[in-house]
Amino acid sequence: EDKVVQSPLSLVVHEGDTVTLNCSYEVTNFRSLLWYKQEKKAPTFLFMLTSSGIEKKSGRLSSILDKKELFSILNITATQTGDSAVYLCAVRGNDMRFGAGTRLTVKP
Amino acid sequence: GAVVSQHPSRVICKSGTSVKIECRSLDFQATTMFWYRQFPKQSLMLMATSNEGSKATYEQGVEKDKFLINHASLTLSTLTVTSAHPEDSSFYICSARKGGSSNEKLFFGSGTQLSVL
Numbered sequence: 001e002d003k004v005v006q007s008p009l010s011l012v013v014h015e016g017d018t019v020t021l022n023c024s025y026e027v028t029n030f031r032s033l034l035w036y037k038q039e040k041k042a043p044t045f046l047f048m049l050t051s052s053g054i055e056k057k058s059g060r061l062s063s064i065l066d067k068k069e070l071f072s073i074l075n076i077t078a079t080q081t082g083d084s085a086v087y088l089c090a091v092r093g094n095d096m097r098f099g100a101g102t103r104l105t106v107k108p
Numbered sequence: 109g110a111v112v113s114q115h116p117s118r119v120i121c122k123s124g125t126s127v128k129i130e131c132r133s134l135d136f137q138a139t140t141m142f143w144y145r146q147f148p149k150q151s152l153m154l155m156a157t158s159n160e161g162s163k164a165t166y167e168q169g170v171e172k173d174k175f176l177i178n179h180a181s182l183t184l185s186t187l188t189v190t191s192a193h194p195e196d197s198s199f200y201i202c203s204a205r206k207g208g209s210s211n212e213k214l215f216f217g218s219g220t221q222l223s224v225l
Contacts, residue, residue, distance in 0.1 A: 034150055042154035044151075083159055088216075090216070095117045096219040
């Protein structure tokens with residue numbers, strides 16, 4: 001059965017710390033892996049990854065995919081309190097599977 | 109864990125017909141469910157917030173007469189696309205909130221790919 005597993009489920013850090021969020025998956029007919037930041041209205045799209053080994057970067061956020069080992073990581077450097085949110089990993093295969101999310105809390 | 113089941117996963121219909129999509133929370137009660145539409149650039153647009161026992165709250169620009177939402181029980185919300193047209197073709201996703209707080213995590217269905225011919 002297709003599944004997406006995120007770890008850790010929650011994480012508390014202090015401003016300036018670097019965090020790594022993990023997402024492992026087993027899906028049929030993998031097409032892409034997506035990272036979202038869950039905000040009040042709707043998850044905000046962060047990255048879409050389709051190829052192994054190519055790092056995607058946006059400011060302090062970066063992500064990479066390993067299609068052989070079936071996982072992705074999302075890195076956030078120099079964390080700020082505004083980074084506090086739930087980060088969702090979703091994998092598009094025959095359908096779309098979301099992980100349970102990692103709740104990140106960044107303390108001042 | 110919390111499981112949200114969404115059906116059907118894929119539907120093809122003729123223009124002018126109506127399509128119903130179901131979103132069920134299988135192992136928890138969801139007082140609030142959300143419906144999204146995914147656009148080609150992967151962004152998720154919130155269409156409406158569905159509250160059990162009351163009318164759905166629609167986002168600006170979403171036609172409530174076209175996208176009918178019913179949240180008749182604590183475990184089921186339905187989205188009916190009425191008189192579907194090709195421009196309604198999209199990927200629709202639901203999510204459910206497990207608790208009452210807005211800080212609670214959301215659990216997502218697996219989406220419905222709607223194709224209107």
